[in-house]
Amino acid sequence: MIGRFEPSATTERASEIDTAAVAIRRARDSDLPLLHDLAELDSARPVVGPALLADVNGRPWAALGLEDQRVVADPFLPTAAAVELLRLRARQLMAAEGAPTGRVLPRWIARRVRA
16 A cells, blocks of 8 residues: 555554554464464564454554564554553463462461461
């Protein structure tokens, strides 16, 4: 799309994320071509393994690999905010995985059981 390189198009796109519908979701197998295309645009290796995808108004803007935290993003779009949302969601998922389950005893009970 030639309009991507016009200054006015860049300004319009920069304000697009302010009013856009942003969805952060896990990438599915059907998203592999999208992840490959994002990596190609970013001149990077494709994200492998589990990943999160940032869709803005239904278009993929960026992806983050959950195993290596590597990001690929469309360099022609203002993706900084979308990448920050991806990183925030990844931190939330990691914290939830490391959160203690209800079967873990509180410290003061565990000390009494050992005594």
